[in-house]
Amino acid sequence: MSKHRPTIADIARRAGVSKVAVSYALNDRPGVSPATRASIKAIAEEIGWRPNSAARALTRARADTVGLALSRPARMLGVEPFFMELISGIESELSARGCALLLQVVTDPAQELEMYHRWWGEGRVDGVFLADVRSPDPRIEGVAELGMPAVVIGHPSAAGSLTPVWSDDSAALRDTLTYLAALGHRRVARVAGLPELAHTRLRDRAQREISAELGLDEPVVVHTDYSGEEGAHATRRLISSAARPTAVIYDNDIMAVAGLSVAQEMGLDVPADLSLVAWDDSQLSRVVRPPLTALSRDIPAYGTHAARTLLAMVADGSAPGFEDAAARLVPRGSTAPPR
Amino acid sequence: MSKHRPTIADIARRAGVSKVAVSYALNDRPGVSPATRASIKAIAEEIGWRPNSAARALTRARADTVGLALSRPARMLGVEPFFMELISGIESELSARGCALLLQVVTDPAQELEMYHRWWGEGRVDGVFLADVRSPDPRIEGVAELGMPAVVIGHPSAAGSLTPVWSDDSAALRDTLTYLAALGHRRVARVAGLPELAHTRLRDRAQREISAELGLDEPVVVHTDYSGEEGAHATRRLISSAARPTAVIYDNDIMAVAGLSVAQEMGLDVPADLSLVAWDDSQLSRVVRPPLTALSRDIPAYGTHAARTLLAMVADGSAPGFEDAAARLVPRGSTAPPR
DNA sequence: CACGGGCACTTACCCGGTTCAGTAACTCCG
DNA sequence: CGGAGTTACTGAACCGGGTAAGTGCCCGTG
Known part of the structure; x- marks a missing residue:
């Protein structure tokens, strides 16, 4: 077997036509008879031809x-x-x-x-x-x-x-806060992600506005780097604060799990003493005890x-x-x- | 500004040389005077030229x-x-x-x-x-x-x-089993990954051999799909079995966390009643309580x-x-x- | 039976960069 | 001062596909 990948020139030689005919045949464009087209395709198949992506990209100016x-x-x-x-x-x-x-x-x-x-x-x-x-x-x-x-x-x-x-995100947050408010929560904090991310800011603002609308306390928001460590640390601070929240929303699930561990370690009962919600659902939310209420999306x-x-x-x-x-x-x- | 990406031909025109000279200059190959090379490079820099990867791949037969x-x-x-x-x-x-x-x-x-x-x-x-x-x-x-x-x-x-x-993996498993044996464990089970994966089989065999060497019981190995659900299910089965293991090794951390939750839910004290080891370390292993002993690698x-x-x-x-x-x-x- | 038109296929050239084989001009040396 | 060697550069061809513009050839038709 030859060491080079087959090209349309190889096919053309075998089929006894020009490489243009091969190109037309393989791209299902008019200009070749059905018989020729079939034989060209058969040869292409047989020798395992594939279009060279670089060559194609060069003419079509498309990289795919x-x-x-x-x-x-x-x-x-x-x-x-x-x-x-x-x-x-x-x-x-x-x-x-x-x-x-x-x-x-x-x-x-x-x-x-x-x-x-x-x-x-x-x-x-x-x-x-x-x-x-x-x-x-x-x-x-x-x-x-x-x-x-x-x-x-x-x-x-x-x-x-x-x-x-x-x-x-705003709608999701509204659902969550409405649900928590209905349960009777008034102090809902949030352990948020990186403050420089646009979606973190949007969530921050939405939380303030919706909280105000629902008559909840001005929310405490702690920004983190999304890591479990910072999630744990933030939770510890929230729990120890004077106005301890009764519910916390976490911007990802690893922080929620970390928060759960911290709360339990500090002797709090989840959910009786502290309710937790994880933003973005994953297997993790389901395997811990209690399983985490989550904002799930596909x-x-x-x-x-x-x-x-x-x-x-x-x-x-x-x-x-x-x-x-x-x-x-x-x-x-x-x-x-x-x- | 022209709508086309600059090519070496554009540079050649501007520099008043052939595109071959440009190619040599830009690739630091001999054949151009230092002065010409410098001016070509300056022009390339100025008009923001980048080599078209497709064209390059075509001649060099390298896709990078x-x-x-x-x-x-x-x-x-x-x-x-x-x-x-x-x-x-x-x-x-x-x-x-x-x-x-x-x-x-x-x-x-x-x-x-x-x-x-x-x-x-x-x-x-x-x-x-x-x-x-x-x-x-x-x-x-x-x-x-x-x-x-x-x-x-x-x-x-x-x-x-x-x-x-x-x-x-065999050495890692030896360390782990030796450590568990030193702690006094004799029944060490494993919640393993997909049985069709070669490394799962290797771990299975290594565990059997090393367990025998160390005088531990023939290990019970449960295969899963790596999911938290199956990890939880496997743990439940192991805990409920007649010869309940005193230690379990999990092939990934999500299953270990699931196992931890199951054990605690079933009233077992971790680590007193059941020791857990997670294969592959992550933030997760550190944020749960107790934090998980883990096989860590970079x-x-x-x-x-x-x-x-x-x-x-x-x-x-x-x-x-x-x-x-x-x-x-x-x-x-x-x-x-x-x- | 000449002519228009469509079919099947080819020739020629392009894409952008690389390479090979020159070719002038300039230098060195006996 | 003629020949060899070097330097700086160019033209043409190539990589593997694609497209535009033909070129024969056969067919139908007025």
């Missing part, structure tokens, strides 16, 4: 690849199931359309933007996803300037001129929608944003009326 | 990309921090060498092999990683046949003719070594395998002498 750079420290990435689930959802849509995902883990947003410059300049990708949007976020303007198709995974208010795919579907939107942008030059379903509150054993 | 396809169901992926940490480690090495990572989540190994066929046939990747090796695993032979550089993330015994990068470093090995294979055609450090036992509050 989209990029995702994540700017979180490595230790943070393992922690949250969110990204893996998002990626698997993105993938399922991409692979169905023969598109690949280029992934890069970087340490900061500046480096991420530089990555996008490189990818775009090198023609490696047709578009990118932007996650973990900050406010303000230099990536937004940077990517917009490049004219590269991009989908922001986050609220429109933070997406600038780019196309957003988002879910309504993250793979979220990724799928983002991918679909990005592919539409690449194909048509633009695409409408997409609002995904809001997270759904799943009450479990960690919430109850306060004592 | 390696692939990783993961064949686990989506819901499984989010659960384990392992892959995200591995990927971030792989990335850090790749990006330092200007290489990209193509990621694909597929549903089964057959599809994964098909993916590798496609990638290789299309010239999209220079090599791939193989994770979650089964025994037997059709991917091993399939990839070997293609002649595609590949690194197996797993034990040499399962890697066939491919190059392995692995860590010694997973990003593992990924880095795998990437380094693969890049060496791509460059030189072959590379020696690499044995990474074995997991280190980190004793925490979940292990103690049996009552």
